[in-house]
Amino acid sequence: MADHLLELRNLSVDFFTAAGVVHAVRNVSYHLDRGETLAILGESGSGKSVSSSAIMNLIDMPPGRISSGEILLEGRDLLTMPASERREVNGRRIAMIFQDPLSHLNPVYTVGWQIREAMTTHGMATAEAEAETLRLLGRVGLPDPAHAMGKYPHEFSGGQRQRVMIAMALALRPDLLIADEPTTALDVTVQAEVLGLLKELQRETGMAVLIITHDLGVVAEIADRVVVMEKGVLVESGTVREVYKSPSHPYTKKLIAAAPGKGEMHREPAKAEPLLVVRDVRKRFGAFEALKGVSFDLAAGETLAIVGESGSGKSTLARMLLRLDEPDAGTAHWKGRDLFQLSPAELYKQRRELQMVFQDPTQSLNPRMTVYQLISEAWAIHPDILPKAKWRQRVADLLVQVGLSADLMGRYPHQFSGGQRQRIAIARALALEPRLIVCDEAVSALDVSVQAQVIALLDGLRRDMGLSFIFIAHDLPVVRDFADYVMVMRQGEVVEMGPVQQIFEAPREAYTRALFAASLDPDPDVQAAHRAARLERAS
């Protein structure tokens, strides 16, 4: 039997940490052939990136250690190869792109220099590498490649930076490209473009692609086969269709069931007296017009989702409503009073009714405060809510309400998982008994299965306590399960607004339709149909 291009046999990787040995990957085996795309699917902590780091020799030892296994590249074990030969493999035979291209590009060198280096480091003459760089930048679709070569990473957009990374990785026409969450940080439309580019380049060069992702949609769009990982163990593998249609392992089943966007949509609520009336809000940052006149109403117990790509102004709008930023013009009447006109003292009183939950609970929770301190701080600031004697009991109630155990209140944020931390952030917001909670990408950083739980929690709070939500998101399926109304924004303007069913089933505007077309469906058949439709439109 001929050798596979890449084959992992019983690979195990351990990490020695202060808390003991962590078996990051245990006895993992998979293989990959030329022209094929294999996806490694898993949530955080599954060890999905560890095996690829081992392939690229990127694991620091210590603390890491490869305790067993082989990594065969056309039958030769990379782990026993001499160091100089092993280094030649990187970049020439196997190349890699990463999740966050801004931090993965060196900020102090031009992109042209960095792409050239990928070639000169393997012995190509500078002049030749220079010409090739120009060609590559054109090939990955950067406008004005000659000019782009002399620019620095921070001068590009996120999608363009990922194109630069792709150009750099493909410079020496590697046999295998490893892509670690290559589109996770990108907008949906940009994600679709980048994945399309990867497929195109794969057809052109016949390379194999190993894509690491947490996103079933990405798997459905790009992969031929998939392996599913959970807690360092490979639990299932097969073709994408097989695994999606008839998963055999309970974890795979759970993962597929948790994919958002399949539940019943909310019906349009009966007309009610609006709680918040926003009219014609405008904001400029220098010459940049962030908001060009935004208006909407929101009633008690309703959820308004604001959907848009980066730069659409959705987060600016949220910050303005909480007066974390001052608007240039417009009004926002809350129970009849204009929030934008409140004096600092009045604002201080109003603020407890309007709370915010941020994207990254790791950053928004003070790491040196216990959960008890984090939640009860609200009552120290607003002492009229609750006498101190009742704080402990109320913290316990709140923790139970967000699905955590009350005896965890003495712990610090780092002792919790990402999903648990976001629950703590929600409990903190609830402590002030708010009427409106603004969630700015509050579930975007969470694993799919956790995401579903947090959404269910928020929806329960809305139902039971009559809370209103402004839910800012870039992920359409999540919005579908949670929102009553959807507002689509682009470049500071409202493109379209309406009840969730109308927006999802009969979008009026071309931009909304384009967003849906770019959004990836976890079902490979649906995704194949989308792709066919897209190609037809293009031709």
Next chain:
Amino acid sequence: MLSFIRKRSLSSLLSLIGLLVMVFFLSRLTGDPAALFLPVEASAEMKQQFRELHGLNDPLLVQFGRYVGNVLTGDLGESLRKARPALDVVLEAFVWTLWLAAITMSLVASAAIVVGSLAAFRTGGFFDRLSSMVSLIGASVPDFWLAIVAIVVFSIQLAWLPTSGTGSVLHWILPIGVLFVRPFGIIVQVVRGSMISALSSAYVKTARAKGVKAGPIIFVHALRNAMLPVITVLGDQAASLLNGAVIVETIFGFPGVGKLMIDSILQRDFNVVLAAILVTAVAIFLMNVLIDLAYAVLDPRIRH
């Protein structure tokens, strides 16, 4: 780049004006110059004469205006002891200090960058621990003690090097060696810390994935990013040398600006003291502009 330099120079100009104000009023706040300069037994008439001669009876603002005018035309007064323009006396000494500082800091920078980078490359290794120990000792040793020990060992017992003065290359070795130790110790630590974070950064991972060798990864990819905090501390250390390594220059009888300042204070040669403060301050300002330029050269994000 040009507009960056222009903006930077303009803001230094403001600080320089502030400095002139401070230097002038500082000299007036320390007491009546006539009383300070003239011997204790001087008569009231002599003091009055002295004040008239030097315009000390005019209102303070008039005196300040005259002082600024004089400074702008390069006239910092006469050295009262040497009967030569104070500026000439200071510049003469300053050239010695400048050479001393420049040579010392070049040696410090090159040695500390290499040692710190290599220590960071293998944290916890033998070289890292050795260099940490050496640099910690270096940063803590008081220079007056080191200078005296160096003289005792190298000049008196071994008789390899002259104890003090100038005249040959050998005269430079001890002052430079002693001045080298503390900044070296401090900067090795800064380079090491800064390099550790640079080497664990995502772009270094990319470079490794490209197959770049260890040498270029350390000295091309990581070092340039790690240099920004290092430059700040380098500038700080260089400034303290330019200020006149007062103690070291005095111990080694080195005719630099530090020794001149001490001598002039002891001799109450006020104009020389003021001129020395002004000259070193201007030098430090120029150096800060250079540091900012170095920042801009190293990091394109600052340029924009």
